[in-house]
Amino acid sequence: MAAAKNKTAPKSDEVRKAPVYLPTSNPPKPRMALLIVMAVVAVIWFALLAYLALQQTGTI
Incomplete structure (x- = not known):
């Protein structure tokens, strides 16, 4: 553990x-099919989510 802390610092002239x-x-390559699937x-x-929210409010 102590050996890991004794790293030499880089020289300032480097x-x-x-x-x-x-x-x-x-x-x-762009994958148009993946983009379309993700949009769907x-x-x-x-x-x-909208259906479940409307179901909670009793609108549906």
Whole structure:
């Protein structure tokens, strides 16, 4: 435990550089089907919540 606390600090004369991110030739592809499915699930979820809320108030 004590050995883990005795880390050497980086020297002040070292220059830290920000990492360079290169453009990739294989970017992630957008998945339109997943977007449509998530939108349908969200609409069904909100419709169910509205139905249950109206059922609680006695409107339905």
